[in-house]
Amino acid sequence: MFLEDITLTFIAPCIADPEKIRLIAEVSTDISGVMPYLNAVMKNATYNRKGPSFTFMKEFRLVNLYPGKITMAKALNTTDAWQVLNWIKDMINDVYEKRDSIVPNYELRSKPTALQIYGWLPRKNCKECGEVTCLSFAVKLLLGEKSLGGCRLLFTPEYAEQRKTMLEIVAALGYETVEGLDSKTGYRTQ
Numbered sequence: 001m002f003l004e005d006i007t008l009t010f011i012a013p014c015i016a017d018p019e020k021i022r023l024i025a026e027v028s029t030d031i032s033g034v035m036p037y038l039n040a041v042m043k044n045a046t047y048n049r050k051g052p053s054f055t056f057m058k059e060f061r062l063v064n065l066y067p068g069k070i071t072m073a074k075a076l077n078t079t080d081a082w083q084v085l086n087w088i089k090d091m092i093n094d095v096y097e098k099r100d101s102i103v104p105n106y107e108l109r110s111k112p113t114a115l116q117i118y119g120w121l122p123r124k125n126c127k128e129c130g131e132v133t134c135l136s137f138a139v140k141l142l143l144g145e146k147s148l149g150g151c152r153l154l155f156t157p158e159y160a161e162q163r164k165t166m167l168e169i170v171a172a173l174g175y176e177t178v179e180g181l182d183s184k185t186g187y188r189t190q
């Protein structure tokens, strides 16, 4: 079996929604090699080859795959998290088994839509970014006309999970830098 074990190493309430949980789980195998194959078969996922990372929604849950770990936000509870982790494990092993019949895709398969981007923004319409609504900020972000750092609210602790996902997506879109932000932590450097 390619991926044998997943170990839950961190679990805490989601900051923005304390009714739900966020978590980090370590994987027993480096899963970066399977990401281009997952990218070929999964719709609506975002593969950041340079990371590498692989981001997708499992219904309302936000999932990020990294070479040695999985992070998840907005899981209902530990049981729900384990169900999704086991589903991820089965999916990875299944795709790995079938890899000889899958053409790996190393590119960004489909650009997220403005509505998806909107869903990961704070959705407060506070206008601090210079846009009237978060949706118009999302549209301009997709067009490369706005920098993610323009949304200051996203860089507050409350939005840590969304920020992580948005940084992966911005990187996958090929927008290299987010002005004034550390590319690894996502926190402001100035």
Ligand code: SF4
Pocket: 121, 122, 123, 124, 125, 126, 127, 128, 129, 130, 131, 132, 133, 134, 135, 137, 138, 150, 151, 152, 153, 154
């Ligand atoms: S700063 Fe962020 S939360 Fe405020 S309107 Fe712009 S995108 Fe929305």
